[in-house]
Amino acid sequence: MSALSGVSEEEAQGLALAFGINTIGDLAENQFIRAAVAINALAKVTDPPA
Template sequence: MPVSVNLDALLDEPFRDLAIGELINAPVAALAGVSDEEAQGLSLAFGINTIADLAANPFIRAAVAIAEMAGAAAPPEA
């Protein structure tokens, strides 16, 4: 079953019409809110050049895992 998702809020305008398979190879600056300068910093610091690189980065993955575990371990709010 095909799934349709609107990613417009997550992407800069020139990248909104790309297929999901093409987005993984798009530059990090394609993400809304990531400037060219910030993308260059990610490239220099971590070798992150594409959306796929960002998603696969071990530091990013570790941070997400820690945040998820912390959320799951937090006691329910009263």
């Protein structure tokens, strides 16, 4: 997990314990991350910047 910029070893351990995220692939496939990305994309479509 330390391959992610700004993620310490302690934070990586927390992600592993809380969400089972051990790799960047795990992070990308996480249901909560995927939902956040989808919500962000939809927000841009429904309320484009002025």
